[in-house]
Amino acid sequence: MSVLGALLRKELRIELRTLEAVPGMSLFAVTTFIVFHFGLDRPTVQGDLAAGVLVVTLLFAAMLGINRLWVADEEQGGFDAVLLAPIDRTSLFVAKALAMLVYLVVLEVVALPAFAFLLLEPPIRAELLLVLALADFGIAVIGTLIGALAVKTRARDLIGPLLALPLLVPVVIAAAQASQPLLSSGRHGGAEAKYLLLLGLYDLVFALIAYAVFDPLLED
């Protein structure tokens, strides 16, 4: 636990000092909502359109964080320093994924009020947070795994999204479908259980895949 804590603290401390990921992600999301506000030529959105705009914007904002997640380790040599340590390398993955999860939560703390103010017709419902939490978990796990792979390539800014986006399509579909009823005026039902289950299962499957492949992935 102390190793995981040390790795996570290091991640968050570096982000607090450099502000390379979270401000960029948040600014991107807010700017995108502004563009949609004017581009859609309507004062508010709801239902499937609102769900699509929200989930896709958050996903693209997350890509900015995924691209930065491993850069400090790769560029500053800290990667090797961690690989030389007698630790379970899974803890490195878990720390990175938790850091990414923190970035996504901060992103949503900024983006959701902006979305509600600029675009959304009905008020935000609490169940939406459950949908976003499940989507965040999937984005964090897949993003961390792909980020570790992409950072070793020269075209990492291109390779990361190219590999991650197809893998995240099921997350986008399930999150958008699950949140659609929560973003519709006049509907009082909750998120559809089958889509929440799909999100949860997809998260679980990728968490297991990441556990299995992360250590070999770090080998040269």
Added chain:
Amino acid sequence: MTDGAIIELEGLTRAYGERVALADVTLALPPGRTLVVFGPNGAGKSTLLRVLATLLRPSDGVARVLGRELPGEAWAVRGRIGFLGHEPLLYRELTGRENLRFQARLFGVGEERVAELLERLQLERRADEPVRNLSRGTVQRMAVARAILHDPELLLLDEPRANLDPAASALIGPLLTGRTRVITSHDPAGGLAEADLALGLRGGRTELLAPAADVSVADIGALYR
């Protein structure tokens, strides 16, 4: 294979794709001895160190470090090796003290060891500044502290005195002695003075392997011609 050797290599080869960086290196280094590796740039010195540090897998041959075969038993030797590479392996945005505390956590070392090394390397005054603000010599001393933080049995040092003035070089000297060491060097006289065994590489191949006492500065110089 030699009984009791800390490092045993037999036909060690490492390739990056088609390019062979290290070819058929065979040697044995007994405990407490120092192997100094000479050779021009691109000779394979850093590759050899990175293979021994478990950061690169051998492409062929046998590499046994601290009695464990690489890469299969790499996990068993990682905490027993100190590695000082070309890069300091420190996070630039963290302070020196934060970097060392972070490393101490990973290696299960107490914080008193961090304080001890900062004092011995005369780094206390600059320890709370971000690494990016430090001079290259100060960063190198900090990197030495990182490499020996966990009191490793085997030290792998890639030009450890790079960027250091004579005073700083004298400061790190005692901290790097008394262990089995592999050092890369471009300084024939200085390197031979530290070596028990000298290895000369050129184009990844062994050009010279002999007890340091039997090697002259001119022999080393010939590697660079």
